[in-house]
Amino acid sequence: MLVLGLSGGCDAVFDKYFKLFEDAHHDTAAVLMQDGHVIAGIEEERLTRIKHTGKIWRFAVLFCLEQANKTLEDIDYFAIYSNEDVLNKVLKQYQISNPLLAEIGDARQLYRYLFQNEFDFCLKDNQLVFVDHHITHAATAYYMSGFSDSLVLTIDALGDTLSTNVIDVRNGRFDNLLSKSESDSLGILYLDVIRFLGYRIYDEYKVMGLAPYGRSHVYREQLQRFYTLLPNGDYAVHRERRFELFNITSPRKKDAPITQVHMDIAAALQEAIETIVLHILRHFQQVTGHARLVISGGVGQSSSMNGKILYSGLFEDVFVPSFAGDSGCAYGAAAYTTHQMQPELPLARVTHANWGTPIHDDEISDTLEAWRTFLHTEKMDNRSEQVSDLIIDGAVIGWVQGRSEFGPRALGNRSILADPRVATHKETINAMIKMRESYRPFAPSVVEERVRDFFEVPGENSDFPFMSFVLNVKPEWRTQLPAITHVDGSARLQTVSRVSNPRYWELIDTFGRKTGIPILLNTSFNNNAEPIVDSIDDAVVCYLTSGLDYLVVGDYLARKKAWQPKDMENLIISLPKAARLLREDCYISHSERGFTYSLVWNYDSARDFDFDPTQQPRALSEVSYKVLQAADGEHSVSQLMFALGFSKEQQSQVLDELPGLWSERLLVLRPESKRR
CATH class of the missing domain: 3.30.420 (Nucleotidyltransferase; domain 5)
Known part of the structure; x- marks a missing residue:
């Protein structure tokens, strides 16, 4: 079926x-x-x-x-x-x-x-x-876990009028124990506070990374006023009290400096959420007697919270998928429907999520060759040996293998990799490659056979393939692993299986054989303006517009040539499908009118200028506007500039502006052989 x-x-x-x-x-x-x-x-x-x-x-x-x-x-x-x-x-x-x-x-x-x-x-x-929103969340975690019986906790901002569900699942039968409405949403409470800290929707993980720099006790009492713990595992949220944050400080403007006050609020917020969740779980574990727990929903992606639950000892085993948020509902809806229609199907643990775009070995050479103006490429005789040597020498690598991962986390097929022993990698990757806040931590990938050697793993389970738990790095290793050890001595780890991901396991194992530490720094292969790379072309573009040292695709190693903006003129240019070009006749002073040119987006996401008033349309020069207006995905930049009759000065202006627009993913550029 x-x-x-x-x-x-x-x-x-x-x-x-x-x-x-x-x-x-x-x-x-x-x-x-x-x-x-x-x-x-x-x-x-x-x-x-x-x-x-x-x-x-x-x-x-x-x-x-x-x-x-x-x-x-x-x-x-x-x-x-959806219901x-x-x-x-x-x-x-x-x-x-x-x-x-x-x-x-x-x-x-x-x-x-x-x-x-x-x-x-x-x-x-x-x-x-x-399928009900929260049932899809529950089904995602339950069917992936392979447990026949478990307690299920789904926590979201809002879905089908509900925000939190506690469900008792036994042999595929879902019995609801507690439901909370929008008024008691932990996800919305979290968003209320992070907006005050200068963040917005989709930035939750940033605040989770900021929290360990804070002191939770400083504003513990203030955050405790935002909720009440009730009998029988229940709770109430008091959103109207969020305005009391003004008694502490003023709302932080976007891109304003982060102060200790902001860190302390983030720490108290994280503690508050964890306190409520543990209150829920203590009661319902006692009521149901379940030894196993699965978690899903957007708040379930708080790996710090998940680590606290694991360390609490309430459950023998806890499972959280890497896609606990709404993208995972596609899996949950399919799984729930499948098992309702075919209840005889067996349950089994899902060990990976490599379900996306495949990279075929026979296509790599031709695709990279199309970028020859920008890249030197070579086929490696021994991928793991050569790449591990580059990493040991201090290189930061873009790594693309096999099928892309489903969900928001790179798990070794579309990753940026580096040596976890080099402290400066944290600042370098954040600033030059990811273009994001300097405090943001990176995850370690460790071969699953050695995880207990380096991390404090509670209980018997040591299988963490989905990067869903923050655990403590053993004290004796923290100074030796500075690039992946957070300020509080923790790390959001991923264990790598030789069976589920042999290429990635082999690279980490080879690195470990040479250094004594079978761990690599792993972060998603993208910059701050785009999703994780999917195709080879996506990887090349991200590599060329970032500070990465090398790109590895399959068995091929690529290095940048010393390319100049003029080299871009032979690339085929087009606009992203969601982009809109604006030419506005408006006053540019009290007495003068003129034309302005800009690019905006038409979707309700992180770069929608209408959705986020702190965003501004991307200003364009008139010449760049005309090139983008003419861009059809069939002609190169130089062909369009010739057709538009641009002077040398105008051409030079366009070529000076293109690298910035390309880096921000405001346009699409492809080699002539990749014409679409």
């Missing part, structure tokens, strides 16, 4: 027709499952290159079908991660303010319309399955 799980919104990448669920449906993804096993799964952002996109799952669906060599006609069920009744109510609210949507009708008609419009496919009513 084939089941296609879907999470995300309704609008095409280039439009804002429906504008439905913009605050709820994000991190669009599709997962294709056959008899309980994933054939393919990918987030839409990897393919459209739009971070956290909530646009419709068009390209993710096409990818899954292509990988499986199937068509939509072959799919038995389409699983949607049907809730969707119908939401649709009616939208239809009141926008009568044009009235013809769509209810949720089933909506999805029939979407499939007809996007794929020319007639979706039958009996193929469409709606």
Whole structure:
């Protein structure tokens, strides 16, 4: 039986027709499952290159079908991660303010319309399955864990009117024990406070990384006023008291300096969330007697919290997937539907999430050769030996192997790798490559056989493949592993299996054989403006526009040539599908009018200028505006400038501006042989 799980919104990448669920449906993804096993799964952002996109799952669906060599006609069920009744109510609210949507009708008609419009496919009513938001979260963690019985905790900002669920699962039967509404949302409480600290949605992990620099006791009493612990594992959140933060300090402006006050608030916030969650778990573990726990939902991606739960000893085993957030709901919807339809299917632990775009060894050479103006490439005789030597010599490597990982974390197939013993790597990678805050920590990848040698691992389980737990580095190793040891002596570790990821395991093992430390610094292969790289071309672009020393794709090693902006003129240029060019006739002073040129985005994500008032449209010169306006994905920069009749000075101006726009992913550049 084939089941296609879907999470995300309704609008095409280039439009804002429906504008439905913009605050709820994000991190669009599709997962294709056959008899309980994933054939393919990918987030839409990897393919459209739009971070956290909530646009419709068009390209993710096409990818899954292509990988499986199937068509939509072959799919038995389409699983949607939302409660049907809730969707119908939401649709009616939208239809009141926008009568044009009235013809769509209810949720089933909506999805029939979407499939007809996007794929020319007639979706039958009996193929469409709606799964409650929190059930999809629960199913994601439960079915991946392989446990037959477990306590399930899902914590989100909001989904289908609920924010927190505690569920007792025994042999696939889901019995709800506690549900909390939006008014008691821990996710929204967290967002309230981090906004005060100058952060915004999708920045939660940044504040988690900031918290260890703070002193939780300083503002413990103030944060304790934001919630009340109630009997029987219950709690209440008092959002109206968030304004009491003004008694401590003023809201931090974006990009303003981070002070000790901000760090202390972050520490108290992290402690508050952990206190509430442990209060819930203590009660329901005692009530149910469960020895195993699984966690999902956006707040479940707090690896610091998960580490505290593991150390608490409440449970013998705790499982958290790397995609506990909403992209994972595509998996959860597919898994829940599959097991409801086929209850006889066995349960088994899922050990990896390498379900995305494959890198085939026979395509690497030709793809890299197309970038020959910018790259020197060579095929290595012994990949692990040569790459480990480069890392030992101090190089920072972009590493691309096999199928890309599903979810927000790079687990060894689309990673930036470095020597964990070099303290300066932390600052170098944050500043020159990731272009992000200097305090942000990096994760260690360790061969699973040696994890207890370097980390304080509670209990019997030592399998942590999804980078979901922060554990303590053993004191005797902290000074020897400065690049991956956080300020509080902890690290968000990943164990690497020789069976699940042999290439990555071999590299770490080779590094360990030479240094005595089978650990590598691992962070996602991207910069601050884009999702994790997916294709070889994505990797090349990120490599060329960052401070990475080398790029490794399969058995090939690439080094940058000393390229200049003029070398970009022969690249084919196009605009991202979500980009909009603006030419505005406006006053530029009290007495003078003129034209301004800019680029904006049309989607509800981290770079939507309407969604985030702190963002500003990207200003363009008139000549760059004209080139982008003419860009069609068929002609090179030089061809367009010639057709536009640009002078040498105008051409020089365009070529001076292109590297910055390229680095910010505001345009797409490809070699001529990669023309689209």
